[in-house]
Amino acid sequence: MNNVREKLYPWLAILRAKHMGSERAKKLESHFGSVEKALQASAQDIAAAPGFNADIAAAVKEAAQGKFDRQIENELAWAQKEGVSILLYTDPEFPFSLQHIPAPPALLYVKGKILPGDIIALGIVGPRQASDAGRRQAGNIACQLAEAGVTIISGLAWGIDASAHKGALRSKTGRTLAVMGNGLKIIYPREHTILADQIVKRGAVISELFYDVAPQGRNFPPRNRIISGLSLGVLIVEAGERSGALITAKYALEQGKEVFALPGSVDAETSKGTNKLIHDSSAMLVTSVEDILFELEDKITFYRNELEGKIPKVDITNFPARSKSIDAAPFSLDTDTRSPKSKKKISILVTQATEAAHPAADMLGGDEQIVYNLLSTEPKHIDILCRELNWPVSRVSSVLGLLEFKSFAERESGMRFRLKEE
Amino acid sequence: MNNVREKLYPWLAILRAKHMGSERAKKLESHFGSVEKALQASAQDIAAAPGFNADIAAAVKEAAQGKFDRQIENELAWAQKEGVSILLYTDPEFPFSLQHIPAPPALLYVKGKILPGDIIALGIVGPRQASDAGRRQAGNIACQLAEAGVTIISGLAWGIDASAHKGALRSKTGRTLAVMGNGLKIIYPREHTILADQIVKRGAVISELFYDVAPQGRNFPPRNRIISGLSLGVLIVEAGERSGALITAKYALEQGKEVFALPGSVDAETSKGTNKLIHDSSAMLVTSVEDILFELEDKITFYRNELEGKIPKVDITNFPARSKSIDAAPFSLDTDTRSPKSKKKISILVTQATEAAHPAADMLGGDEQIVYNLLSTEPKHIDILCRELNWPVSRVSSVLGLLEFKSFAERESGMRFRLKEE
Structure with missing residues (x-):
């Protein structure tokens, strides 16, 4: 202690x-x-x-x-009494995906366990005032995904959140994490105390707030960035025009995560927000677990391979303080804050990839060259580039933007990038 | 006679x-x-x-x-007795938009009148077995669009088709065209005889088939290409997994028309097809008349200006036989089949636009140069280019593809193209 x-x-x-x-x-x-x-x-x-x-x-x-x-x-x-771990953002136990969002929380209170496999996760969110159909859909999708080994992340609220957690628990070994907008001394809503206990046994209840912080409206939007930050993507099951789920979608997009939404009738108030997300191309319309798994397949395969030791695991123990990247605007270029260790890793990757170098590659700046060399004609997701480089998404995103602008790279659907073919 | x-x-x-x-x-x-x-x-x-x-x-x-x-x-x-006009595809009265689709019908039987203003049209389609909500939505959207001066085109079938026609008729001066999958001697379904009479007074009932061709399943899919061909875009209100409305969407895409779909609950059988169209990016999700008018605004403004004489009307009396373009694959390059008259028009347009010529424009082939000179940094719809050039959509589309490939042009949403900015 x-x-x-x-x-x-x-x-x-x-x-x-x-x-x-x-x-x-x-x-x-x-x-x-x-x-x-x-x-x-x-x-x-x-x-x-x-x-x-x-x-x-x-x-x-x-x-x-x-x-x-x-x-x-x-x-x-x-x-100590409650068995709650307090993780610092530089701790090796601190969830890797959450380390890589803009403005990760400095501390994370965790009751239960976050396992390495929980990196394969989907956030499922929606309004408290959800329709019966929406609750059922959230539960069924969560259950099927949990059975497929995807950890379900939500916010323990009434409505879609509770259905998503319950759906994951309904599967035999499914895991689920609940991110709270208050301190862990309080379970809010109180009626979900038993649900929270069940979640602790099959995952964790999580908060970035001091243990005695009461539920307050202003704490809920920042909480949503943790839900999306812990996830590979986020599914918005329903959302009215002003639903908090739309904030989660916004965070997810900023973080470079996939955003999925279930469509709904144009007459349904609870679908106005989801339909708008799809209309604005802010979310991909999905109608089934298959649709979601298809879109996440690359990421899931990547992380499964890493978890099974098929590819070397990125060492995060020397993870540098990333204050510069954190404060940077999403698309600004960061100066190099990598540790010597990760630098070495990158130079190896660069060496491996240089064989396929583009004839005009000497036109590129240092960061551009590095990212360029990690791209191929097969689309690669920005998250995987972040992971390979151990760079924050803002930096990779900014470099990719430059490569796109210079016509060296092109963007495919869902934040995937590939070399532009001549 | x-x-x-x-x-x-x-x-x-x-x-x-x-x-x-x-x-x-x-x-x-x-x-x-x-x-x-x-x-x-x-x-x-x-x-x-x-x-x-x-x-x-x-x-x-x-x-x-x-x-x-x-x-x-x-x-x-x-x-003669029924007051049915038989139009040849080269007739000046033959609808302009239908002349410009791949494989336009050689003949069109028209009971009623197709007015020049009917070029501003939206196809509204969906299944016979539509939901009550779908029928209501089709009717309301058709009514509002008809009031906004958009002609509603559909197929006189049970379900969504009938609701769309009726919605248009409900507006004070709204116009509507019904395209049949049988000869005009027969009204099918018989129960829509009165509806057809009403449509004739406010538009026309249309077929490409001999007057006595009975309703047969195989004639309905080709009929759908006329619905989309007469329209600036098509709205799929509902569609099951195998709905004929999906065929209309396919034709509309081939013809370079906008495709809109109303989203629906993932549980609704009648929304499986529309949701899939949106998921596959084959249709844009819309939830209101405003969404549709917003997307069609450029086209509608263009044709309104033309109808009001603000821009010179394209002369179609010398419209050439376009057998080459008709047989060409959608993306092949056609040889020049323009009449001398339209050629002259193009050269005028080209002269006007040359001032803004790109420094590297001399790298472009003849057709590319012509299309390039009609583009600006403001997105322009492919239909408007077709109209300005009097070229079939296949030819314009192919040239645009080359310009995009050479990074001179870029594509925006909804088949709109603009000059690529350096």
Whole structure:
């Protein structure tokens, strides 16, 4: 417990400071070298850090001076008693896919277990006020996918969420993760306490929020980015015109994940949002589990091979602090923040791929050359490129954009890219 | 009547010959210079024409020798009595949009009137066994579109077809055309006789078949190409997995028309086909009249301007026999079959557009140069290019494909093309 306490304490303290959140805390970590050092820094030095000011610095100093120690002790005691793991975003146990979204949470509270195989996951979301048909569809699809080895991720809410979790639990060995918009001390809605217990046995209940944070509306949209972040893709079963499920779709698109939607009658209020997503090409219309598995086939095969050791597993223990990439706009180019280890990996990949180099490839910049060499005439998903390069999706996406622009690469459906054939 | 008889007789005779259809008759017209001359040719000469043989030649000779004269006289008498016009595909009254599809019918029987404004038309189709909701949607959409000045085209069948016609008639001045899969002597289904009478007053009932051809299953699929051919786009309201409406969608795509579909619940049998069209990107999901009008806006504006004389009307009286284009595969390049008149028009257009010429435009072949000069950075629909050039869609499509391939043009949604920006 002492090691864990030592590692977590600075984060648990700094994140409780006023005006503070995962992104700001990671900025301080990056600026001062570690959160411990940030806490030890003078208020003046903190205020001078880019994006900070005297108010935030004062709040950090309060945290450094032990303002939250009692809350932290209570939380750590509660976590030990309840068997809740608190994962730091740099921990090897921290879900890989969530590490690679823009603005990953700094901490993740996990009751239950996230297994390596849970990387093969689909988010299933929809409104609380879902139709009976929608609930049934969510449950059936979740059950069939879970039987096919896909972990079902949702938000434990009434309606589609609950049906999706229950569907996964209905399958013999299906796994499911519930991402909460409140601290794990509370199960919300209360009526889903038993469902949450069942989920813990076949997956985990997860939150990025301190254990005693009550359910509040403003915490639910950011929660949705974790649902999509943990998933290879997201299925929107139903959505009214202003459904929160549309926020999940938006996050999923930003994260480069697949977005699927079930179509519905033009008369149905609960399909207005899903139909609009499909109309706007923001989601692919699917009508069956087969449709979904077909679209995810490349990714699933890739991760299955990795899990079975058929391809070398990416080493994430030396995962660098990615504060630059995190703050970058989705399509800006990052400077190189890779660790020496991952750099070496890339150079091997580059060497392997250089044989097929394009005659005009010397027209490309460094990053472009690297990504170019990983492409072939077979479409490859951006997620797989991210995984191969250990780059954040924003960086890979930006480079792919340049390659597309220069007519070296072309985009296929579903964020898959290939070399442009002459 | 005698002039009409003189013009039509050779076609009415040759088309009745065994093994003969519009395409073969047009081949003979093209080979011998006219259908009259084909009828006068020797069996040997006919059999020697490319794609013909002794059997067909014998059948043509029987027709030439008056085998069908009595039927023809009966038909002409019937047409006069019923006020049915028989249009030849080269007649100026023959609908322009139908002239430009692959394999247009050689003859069109029209009871009622096709007005120039009917070029602004949408096909609305769906199954006979439609849901109540589907019928209601078809009727409402047809009514609103008809009120917006869009002619509604359908097939007079039970279900969606009837609802679409009735919806158009419900609007004050709405127009609607019914394309039959049988000869106009028969109204099928009989229960739609009154509906057909109403349609004749506000549009026309149309067929490419001899007046006494009975309803037969095999005639319905080719009928569907006329529904889409007369339309700027087609809306599939519902479709089961094997619905005939899917054939209409297929024809519409081949003809370069917009295809729209209403989405439906994944549980509804009557939506399996429409959902699949959307899933396969063969149709655009629409949920309202606004969605449809938004997509057709460019075309409608173009034709409205033309109808109001704001842009010079394309002269179709010198419309050439387009047998070559008709037989060509959808993406092959045709040789130039334009009349001198239309050539002149193009050269004017080309002159106007040359100012904005691309520096590398001299890399383009003749046809490519012409189409290139008609493009700008604003997307333009392929139909408008066809209209401006008076070329069949297959030829324009093929040239656009080359321009896209050479990175001079790029395709936007819905068959619209624009210059590729550097």
